[in-house]
Amino acid sequence: MRNKQVIFRDFLAKGAFPKESDMEVTESTVDVTRAVAEGSKGVLVKNLYLSCDPYMRGGMRKLTDPAESYAASFQPGSPVTGFGVARVLESGHRKFEKGDLVWGLTGWEEYSLLPAPETCFKIEHTDVPLSYYTGLLGMPGLRAYAGFFELCSPKKGETVFISAASGAVGQLAGQFAKLFGCYVVGSAGSKEKVDLLKNKLGFDEAFNYKEESNLDAALKRYFPEGIDIYFENVGGKDYNLEQPKGVPNLIQISMKEVRMEGFSVLDYYHLYLKFLNMVLPQIKEGRIVYVEDTFKGLENGPAALVGLFSNCDVGKQVILVSRE
Amino acid sequence: MRNKQVIFRDFLAKGAFPKESDMEVTESTVDVTRAVAEGSKGVLVKNLYLSCDPYMRGGMRKLTDPAESYAASFQPGSPVTGFGVARVLESGHRKFEKGDLVWGLTGWEEYSLLPAPETCFKIEHTDVPLSYYTGLLGMPGLRAYAGFFELCSPKKGETVFISAASGAVGQLAGQFAKLFGCYVVGSAGSKEKVDLLKNKLGFDEAFNYKEESNLDAALKRYFPEGIDIYFENVGGKDYNLEQPKGVPNLIQISMKEVRMEGFSVLDYYHLYLKFLNMVLPQIKEGRIVYVEDTFKGLENGPAALVGLFSNCDVGKQVILVSRE
Numbered sequence: 001m002r003n004k005q006v007i008f009r010d011f012l013a014k015g016a017f018p019k020e021s022d023m024e025v026t027e028s029t030v031d032v033t034r035a036v037a038e039g040s041k042g043v044l045v046k047n048l049y050l051s052c053d054p055y056m057r058g059g060m061r062k063l064t065d066p067a068e069s070y071a072a073s074f075q076p077g078s079p080v081t082g083f084g085v086a087r088v089l090e091s092g093h094r095k096f097e098k099g100d101l102v103w104g105l106t107g108w109e110e111y112s113l114l115p116a117p118e119t120c121f122k123i124e125h126t127d128v129p130l131s132y133y134t135g136l137l138g139m140p141g142l143r144a145y146a147g148f149f150e151l152c153s154p155k156k157g158e159t160v161f162i163s164a165a166s167g168a169v170g171q172l173a174g175q176f177a178k179l180f181g182c183y184v185v186g187s188a189g190s191k192e193k194v195d196l197l198k199n200k201l202g203f204d205e206a207f208n209y210k211e212e213s214n215l216d217a218a219l220k221r222y223f224p225e226g227i228d229i230y231f232e233n234v235g236g237k238d239y240n241l242e243q244p245k246g247v248p249n250l251i252q253i254s255m256k257e258v259r260m261e262g263f264s265v266l267d268y269y270h271l272y273l274k275f276l277n278m279v280l281p282q283i284k285e286g287r288i289v290y291v292e293d294t295f296k297g298l299e300n301g302p303a304a305l306v307g308l309f310s311n312c313d314v315g316k317q318v319i320l321v322s323r324e
Numbered sequence: 325m326r327n328k329q330v331i332f333r334d335f336l337a338k339g340a341f342p343k344e345s346d347m348e349v350t351e352s353t354v355d356v357t358r359a360v361a362e363g364s365k366g367v368l369v370k371n372l373y374l375s376c377d378p379y380m381r382g383g384m385r386k387l388t389d390p391a392e393s394y395a396a397s398f399q400p401g402s403p404v405t406g407f408g409v410a411r412v413l414e415s416g417h418r419k420f421e422k423g424d425l426v427w428g429l430t431g432w433e434e435y436s437l438l439p440a441p442e443t444c445f446k447i448e449h450t451d452v453p454l455s456y457y458t459g460l461l462g463m464p465g466l467r468a469y470a471g472f473f474e475l476c477s478p479k480k481g482e483t484v485f486i487s488a489a490s491g492a493v494g495q496l497a498g499q500f501a502k503l504f505g506c507y508v509v510g511s512a513g514s515k516e517k518v519d520l521l522k523n524k525l526g527f528d529e530a531f532n533y534k535e536e537s538n539l540d541a542a543l544k545r546y547f548p549e550g551i552d553i554y555f556e557n558v559g560g561k562d563y564n565l566e567q568p569k570g571v572p573n574l575i576q577i578s579m580k581e582v583r584m585e586g587f588s589v590l591d592y593y594h595l596y597l598k599f600l601n602m603v604l605p606q607i608k609e610g611r612i613v614y615v616e617d618t619f620k621g622l623e624n625g626p627a628a629l630v631g632l633f634s635n636c637d638v639g640k641q642v643i644l645v646s647r648e
Contacts, residue, residue, distance in 0.1 A: 248570040255586065
């Protein structure tokens with residue numbers, strides 16, 4: 001059977017901005033009935049939704065030191081890899097059987113052979129949009145949950161600032177903080193996103209950082225008594241710049257007794273079921289909403305991924321490959 | 325009675341380097357027998373040892389926002405303030421009586437009237453050098469202890485890097501880490517300091533950062549498998565520069581799941597007795613040593629303080645005002 005694929009062409013030069021032409025949509029073939037070899041513990045899946053996430057920028061860079069990035073490099077000439085929702089067509093793994101829905105790491109193609117599917121989660125709850133398992137109910141959701149509740153040690157009434165607040169993680173971190181009883185302000189890069197934050201996602205305040213000539217003044221305006229928690233979703237301009245801009249006031253870490261902590265969501269997978277039990281009722285009762293920006297068709301994958309780095313995205317970027 | 329004082333002249337311009345002429349040694353008078361007014365809870369003390377600490381740079385700067393610095397500003401025209409060891413001459417406070425030895429915040433003068441002495445600790449153990457209560461057994465010691473044991477969450481065998489390693493705090497943090505079973509490397513700014521670290525303070529390795537053209541390479545040489553704990557004692561060049569140099573690779577906080585935390589030793593005063601019980605036997609058994617650089621006479625105070633910021637100091641800078 002034909003297998004449309006989004007192929008990663010070659011590593012980007014240091015400091016280069018990702019372009020659609022760094023990827024290529026081609027076609028290969030797959031024998032869907034005999035893809036899983038005798039004795040293999042792999043599964044063959046049909047990909048339904050694919051996720052665009054900022055960490056994927058790291059996969060486009062040739063690494064000399066594997067410790068340099070948490071994202072394994074993409075393979076030039078092979079499909080882009082990332083999180084997705086898929087249906088099992090054939091299984092050599094006892095945890096999965098034909099027809100199961102799963103989410104986890106997969107390839108940007110119609111059909112993927114996953115040699116080590118045990119890192120995928122089986123999807124048990126299908127009374128919510130399946131695409132949510134790339135975002136709200138997937139890795140970004142768990143990242144927002146673990147980041148806010150496990151790392152930020154929030155207290156009711158604390159003030160919370162969230163950057164990239166309309167993104168896949170930010171919109172959830174903000175809603176979690178609001179439900180917890182915090183005062184929440186978000187920043188984003190367009191009027192449309194700011195409206196979304198204030199009118200749909202329930203943030204107390206939001207502002208367009210591009211319209212603020214003095215960001216310090218903007219933060220003072222919204223936080224006259226300071227910020228207790230800053231949930232950082234941007235990584236500065238570091239993702240794409242060759243010479244990242246330095247942070248000049250790091251001594252404030254000492255002056256203001258700040259704790260700054262980076263984390264990998266992989267260390268919090270054990271909390272996934274706890275997270276799901278908390279968040280599913282909130283979704284059904286309408287107390288948590290989620291904004292997605294869906295790109296229909298695998299051939300629009302490159303545009304969706306590039307859009308993530310050019311501030312065109314609103315909400316979670318998802319690629320719809322197939323509805324079933 | 326005459327009271328020699330080191331007067332702070334005026335606030336430094338932003339970015340100015342502290343100079344001896346920013347202070348002036350003058351003489352005032354004090355009535356040592358009637359200094360504590362009827363009904364006052366203050367004490368009059370005779371200062372014996374005064375401490376030079378890096379945080380004092382903050383007191384020389386005019387602050388517009390009191391949250392900007394943990395160091396209260398000095399008062400132009402009044403004595404420099406800082407930690408010291410003193411003997412009580414007269415007391416209006418029930419916690420102290422005449423003859424008591426104390427350590428805590430005092431003035432750079434022969435005699436000080438302390439209006440709120442309850443933040444001072446009474447000195448019970450006098451079988452160690454009294455000057456140690458400005459360093460090893462005072463604020464810097466508690467800072468090294470709380471910083472290493474409470475904040476760094478060390479594990480045996482971890483690799484520890486300490487900057488300004490021969491300083492008041494660094495030399496202790498390094499010795500604590502060695503006694504705990506870590507591999508410890510320190511950096512300092514002269515051959516003399518490096519020798520001290522390796523030969524007297526028991527560091528596994530030490531290097532002169534001024535002789536390394538590539539600091540990354542130096543760190544790779546001493547830590548081929550990476551650094552688990554970095555105990556930062558420098559604050560970059562932020563103390564004295566108008567435009568602090570930015571830290572460009574902050575995204576590694578996220579990539580490498582780093583926790584970076586600033587703290588104030590004031591939040592750890594409740595651990596002081598626990599710290600003292602741990603460290604006193606180690607001193608007596610010679611397992612912890614301490615290097616001091618003593619400036620004799622209050623009139624050498626300005627030189628001692630300025631030396632702290634020009635890398636001339638070796639070990640803890642102490643001013644000997646009077647032996648008893």
